[in-house]
Amino acid sequence: MPAPLISRDEVLNRLAAAFRQDGYDGASISRLSKSTGLGKASLYHYFPGGKIEMAAAVLEHLGARFDKLILAPLRSSALPEERLNRMILGLSEFYRQGESACVVELFAIGELQSSLGSALDTVLAGWIDTLASVLEAAGQPAARARSRAEDAVIAVEGALVVGRARRSVEPFQRTLAEMPGRLLAGN
Amino acid sequence: MPAPLISRDEVLNRLAAAFRQDGYDGASISRLSKSTGLGKASLYHYFPGGKIEMAAAVLEHLGARFDKLILAPLRSSALPEERLNRMILGLSEFYRQGESACVVELFAIGELQSSLGSALDTVLAGWIDTLASVLEAAGQPAARARSRAEDAVIAVEGALVVGRARRSVEPFQRTLAEMPGRLLAGN
DNA sequence: GTCTATAAGCAGATAGAC
DNA sequence: GTCTATCTGCTTATAGAC
Numbered sequence: 001m002p003a004p005l006i007s008r009d010e011v012l013n014r015l016a017a018a019f020r021q022d023g024y025d026g027a028s029i030s031r032l033s034k035s036t037g038l039g040k041a042s043l044y045h046y047f048p049g050g051k052i053e054m055a056a057a058v059l060e061h062l063g064a065r066f067d068k069l070i071l072a073p074l075r076s077s078a079l080p081e082e083r084l085n086r087m088i089l090g091l092s093e094f095y096r097q098g099e100s101a102c103v104v105e106l107f108a109i110g111e112l113q114s115s116l117g118s119a120l121d122t123v124l125a126g127w128i129d130t131l132a133s134v135l136e137a138a139g140q141p142a143a144r145a146r147s148r149a150e151d152a153v154i155a156v157e158g159a160l161v162v163g164r165a166r167r168s169v170e171p172f173q174r175t176l177a178e179m180p181g182r183l184l185a186g187n
Numbered sequence: 188m189p190a191p192l193i194s195r196d197e198v199l200n201r202l203a204a205a206f207r208q209d210g211y212d213g214a215s216i217s218r219l220s221k222s223t224g225l226g227k228a229s230l231y232h233y234f235p236g237g238k239i240e241m242a243a244a245v246l247e248h249l250g251a252r253f254d255k256l257i258l259a260p261l262r263s264s265a266l267p268e269e270r271l272n273r274m275i276l277g278l279s280e281f282y283r284q285g286e287s288a289c290v291v292e293l294f295a296i297g298e299l300q301s302s303l304g305s306a307l308d309t310v311l312a313g314w315i316d317t318l319a320s321v322l323e324a325a326g327q328p329a330a331r332a333r334s335r336a337e338d339a340v341i342a343v344e345g346a347l348v349v350g351r352a353r354r355s356v357e358p359f360q361r362t363l364a365e366m367p368g369r370l371l372a373g374n
Numbered sequence: 375g376t377c378t379a380t381a382a383g384c385a386g387a388t389a390g391a392c
Numbered sequence: 393g394t395c396t397a398t399c400t401g402c403t404t405a406t407a408g409a410c
Contacts, residue, residue, distance in 0.1 A: 004375065025212030026297035029404060041406080042376055050405070104352040105292050110213035113351075120352040147361075150349075154358055155338070158345020162337075164300075165291040165307040171341055174334075191393065216386055228388080229394050237387065 011036055011046060012061040019058055020101050024051075024112055052115060055107065059119050062103055066123060069094045074130045080138035084183060087131070088176050091156060098172030102160035128153055131183075139187055148183055155179070198223055198233060199248040206245055207288050211238075211299055239302060242294065246306050249290055253310060256281045261317045267325035271370060274318070275363050282347060285359030289347035315340055318370075326374055335370055342366070 018027050018035040029051060033040045047053040073086030095102070104124075107116050128149045135145035159175035205214050205222040216238060220227045234240040260273030282289070291311075294303050315336045322332035346362035 021297070023210070023212065023296040025210065028402080030402080038375095039377055040404090041378085044405070045375060101296070102348065104348050105296065108348075108351045109210040109288070109292065110208070117352065117354065121354065124349060124352055150358065150361075151342070154345035154349050154362065155341055156345070157348045158341035158343070161289065161291050161295075161344045161348055162311060162341050164295045165304065165311055167304065167308065171337065174337075175341065215384080217384085225393090226395055227386090228396085231387070232393060 005037065008046065009061075011038065012058060015054055016058045016062055019055065019106055020103070023106050024055055024109070052112075055112065056116055056119075059103070059107055059116055063119065063123050066094060066127075071126065071130050074134050080134050081180070081184065083134050084180055088179055092173075092176060095160060095172065098160065098163050098169030100160075101164060102157050104157060105161065105164075124153060135183060138184060152179060152183060155182075192224065195233065196248075198225065199245060202241055203245045203249055206242060206293055207290070210293050211242055211296070239299075242299065243303055243306075246290070246294055246303055250306065250310050253281060253314075258313065258317050261321050267321050268367070268371065270321050271367055275366055278343060279360075279363060282359065285347065285350050285356030287347075288351060289344050291344060292348065292351075311340060322370060325371060339366060339370060342369075 014036045015032060018032055021027075022031065027035075029040055029043065032051075032054065033043055036043065038046075043054070044050065047057060049056075069090030070087050073090055074083050076083055076086070078086070092098075094100070104120055107113075108120055128146070131149035131152060132142075132145040135148055136142055140148070155175050156172075159171040163169055163171040201223045202219060205219055208214075209218065214222075216227055216230065219238075219241065220230055223230065225233075230241070231237065234244060236243075256277035257274050260277055261270050263270055263273070265273070279285075281287075291307055294300075295307055315333070318336035318339060319329075319332040322335055323329055327335070342362050343359075346358040350356055350358040
């Protein structure tokens with residue numbers, strides 16, 4: 001049996017890019033085959049459950065990447081302000097300075113929502129919780145920390161959506177730039 | 188020739204509901220046929236350009252509804268605060284208290300973006316401009332009015348996306364509730 | 375583990391009767 | 393204007409050789 005041409009991780013990277021560009025329904029198996037450079041049958045060898053399993057694997061892969069780039073910095077032992085700055089750098093990388101679509105857009109539509117939706121909920125809830133605890137560490141009362149954390153998540157997702165419709169990365173970049181001030185205002 | 192079973196407006200309402208639930212790719216002609224109660228051929232009679240024309244018509248229909256519910260109140264001659272309140276009521280109705288998906292999610296994905304994307308841009312740009320002018324009328328300097336208007340739009344879209352992923356209308360409703368305070372703070 | 379070839383079904387779209 | 397029946401092509405998915 002021939003050795004794999006590319007690593008599973010690289011397969012997931014390319015699948016993720018394809019799904020993020022075309023959406024779940026728009027990314028046909030043929031296109032995924034071309035994007036990965038693997039034949040259809042090879043794709044089914046990696047993911048016997050078919051397209052839905054590919055999407056689930058991509059979502060898990062993105063979740064891990066999100067954890068590494070955004071959540072891990074928030075959990076570090078650095079100063080709260082520094083943790084926030086690292087989160088912002090991580091967001092910029094994860095969303096490629098605003099050019100990548102927000103993940104929710106891709107996996108929370110139609111029937112996919114019932115099968116993969118809970119994973120999205122888990123990631124967002126974890127993000128809000130972790131961010132809120134950083135704001136508490138920065139001296140904010142729990143309730144305010146929580147609603148500000150929620151607002152920050154909403155602002156990031158909203159900026160991605162608006163930027164996509166307007167074909168501009170400016171909303172995303174401005175939102176990130178103003179984030180520390182908004183999160184820490186009145187501290 | 189038989190009389191039409193339902194008005195074109197009603198056809199558009201039902202198509203809009205179907206697209207908003209399943210997304211563009213997820214809404215097959217068969218499903219659209221069932222959703223509207225019209226046979227496939229009737230659907231093509233209304234929209235000879237096929238599915239993409241149906242989507243374009245729906246987008247235009249939603250744009251008109253958006254104008255009526257959100258932009259018209261902003262353009263009225265009432266007090267600025269009152270105009271903002273009416274916009275918020277309109278948003279709540281347009282998005283059915285947060286249960287309808289944000290429109291950008293549906294029409295700014297994949298190949299559809301290039302054909303229908305500019306309509307979305309136009310609506311969002313108009314919304315931001317109109318809202319900014321209301322904030323100026325309320326006494327805010329132009330630059331601040333504009334960035335706050337942009338932030339409000341971002342917050343609404345973001346709240347819809349986050350709420351969809353988390354299967355909750357709470358983010359949307361809280362965002363609307365806090366909007367007047369945020370738009371008019373420090374006035 | 376990869377490939378080519380192919381099966382089975384559904385997609386978008388149309389023809390033509392009424 | 394609506395319907396049933398149908399066409400073509402692409403979809404997901406599989407079989408089987410290497």
